[in-house]
Amino acid sequence: MSASNAKNYRPETRLVHAGTLRSQFGETSEALYLTQGYIYGSAEECEARFSGKIPGYVYSRYSNPTMDMFEKRMAALEGAEAARSTATGMAAVTTALMGLVKAGDHVVAAKALFGSCRWVIEEWLPRFGVTSTLVNGADIAAWKQAVRKNTKAFFMETPTNPTLEVYDIAAVAEIAHAAGARLVIDNVFATPLYQSPLTLGADVVVYSATKHIDGQGRVLGGIILASEKLILDHYHQVLRQTGPSLSPFNAWVLLKGLETLSVRVQRQTETATAVSSALFGHKKISRLIYPGRSDHPQAAIVAKQMRAGSTLCSFEVKGGKDGAFRFLNGLSLIGITNNLGDAKSLVTHPTTTTHQRLTPEQRAELGIGDGLIRYSAGLEHADDVIEDLLTALDKV
Numbered sequence: 001m002s003a004s005n006a007k008n009y010r011p012e013t014r015l016v017h018a019g020t021l022r023s024q025f026g027e028t029s030e031a032l033y034l035t036q037g038y039i040y041g042s043a044e045e046c047e048a049r050f051s052g053k054i055p056g057y058v059y060s061r062y063s064n065p066t067m068d069m070f071e072k073r074m075a076a077l078e079g080a081e082a083a084r085s086t087a088t089g090m091a092a093v094t095t096a097l098m099g100l101v102k103a104g105d106h107v108v109a110a111k112a113l114f115g116s117c118r119w120v121i122e123e124w125l126p127r128f129g130v131t132s133t134l135v136n137g138a139d140i141a142a143w144k145q146a147v148r149k150n151t152k153a154f155f156m157e158t159p160t161n162p163t164l165e166v167y168d169i170a171a172v173a174e175i176a177h178a179a180g181a182r183l184v185i186d187n188v189f190a191t192p193l194y195q196s197p198l199t200l201g202a203d204v205v206v207y208s209a210t211k212h213i214d215g216q217g218r219v220l221g222g223i224i225l226a227s228e229k230l231i232l233d234h235y236h237q238v239l240r241q242t243g244p245s246l247s248p249f250n251a252w253v254l255l256k257g258l259e260t261l262s263v264r265v266q267r268q269t270e271t272a273t274a275v276s277s278a279l280f281g282h283k284k285i286s287r288l289i290y291p292g293r294s295d296h297p298q299a300a301i302v303a304k305q306m307r308a309g310s311t312l313c314s315f316e317v318k319g320g321k322d323g324a325f326r327f328l329n330g331l332s333l334i335g336i337t338n339n340l341g342d343a344k345s346l347v348t349h350p351t352t353t354t355h356q357r358l359t360p361e362q363r364a365e366l367g368i369g370d371g372l373i374r375y376s377a378g379l380e381h382a383d384d385v386i387e388d389l390l391t392a393l394d395k396v
């Protein structure tokens with residue numbers, strides 16, 4: 001392969017070039033290999049490829065050149081030795097956790113999790129005899145206290161969804177390693193550009209590529225990144241045999257998404273910063289959380305482990321659910337949805353969507369009030385977005 005994977009290139013350059021595999025035609029843009037399988041030159045070659053004696057693709061449930069390019073580009077960006085792509089972010093999270101445990105093991109996770117991730121830990125893992133303890137991720141002593149002699153995995157997302165709390169990855173990694181457990185980080189909200197969990201001590205990083213990596217609301221995808229050994233020991237066979245594989249078409253869309261990731265995320269961060277400044281202290285808002293602000297509860301950890309704030313900003317509209325609904329229905333430019341990281345600005349009402357499954361007490365414990373709104377910055381002009389938000393707040 002060309003110089004495209006050279007370590008000394010900066011992230012923006014790797015996003016455009018790393019992992020590119022060119023066919024004999026020398027195409028400029030990455031090729032889309034929409035094929036299930038491969039034809040071998042001889043029976044001997046087929047045998048050697050199946051046994052792994054010679055490298056090469058054998059079946060697209062296992063790998064495919066377009067998936068391979070996406071994985072290599074992500075690995076170069078993340079500073080990971082190896083990566084495996086999956087059909088969705090949840091396939092990545094589920095595999096990342098299931099691959100580390102067996103019946104009788106125990107998992108410690110932060111309470112503040114994306115809804116489906118929490119379901120996997122609370123409802124799905126116990127069916128296979130894996131117990132868990134959920135802790136307040138900001139409380140370092142709580143992680144330590146939750147450790148048992150059968151603890152095999154720690155799991156958290158940071159910044160969290162939807163309250164944008166930031167947890168200390170290096171401190172939690174140290175506790176996990178002292179317990180002989182692996183730390184898995186869901187890095188969706190930070191994006192690979194703003195936080196590199198592996199360099200902070202985490203063992204595994206997962207993404208829903210559905211969010212900023214696609215960035216234009218088209219396809220679902222996910223990826224698991226870790227050391228070569230960890231991937232081979234814990235995930236390689238699970239992925240090949242159970243088959244949560246990424247479609248080559250979606251891999252191609254995500255690969256093209258990576259080319260523009262840094263310009264999009266930078267612009268979205270500028271807009272989220274402008275929105276948080278415009279809305280802070282507004283008379284219809286009781287609380288505003290933005291990791292780029294000095295009044296963020298974990299501002300010191302943000303400064304220590306992140307390169308910038310976030311493309312998201314959350315705020316609590318006064319008047320509970322009624323106030324939130326008046327606000328949402330008063331928007332004309334910004335779409336009501338449960339998604340994030342899109343070219344279009346989007347808002348979510350966690351209480352009635354992503355966190356509907358939780359009880360009001362569980363939501364209160366996480367700081368998710370009925371008036372909470374999560375705003376995900378798009379690529380529109382910031383002034384148009386702010387005008388729309390202020391107009392809708394007038395309706396509250």
Ligand SMILES: *Cc1c(COP(=O)(O)O)cnc(C)c1O
Pocket residue numbers: 088089090091093114116117157161186188189208209210211220221222
């Ligand atoms: C969206 C999301 C997921 C799940 O990803 P899908 O691609 O929807 O399966 C997991 N974790 C976080 C933090 C997310 O935002």
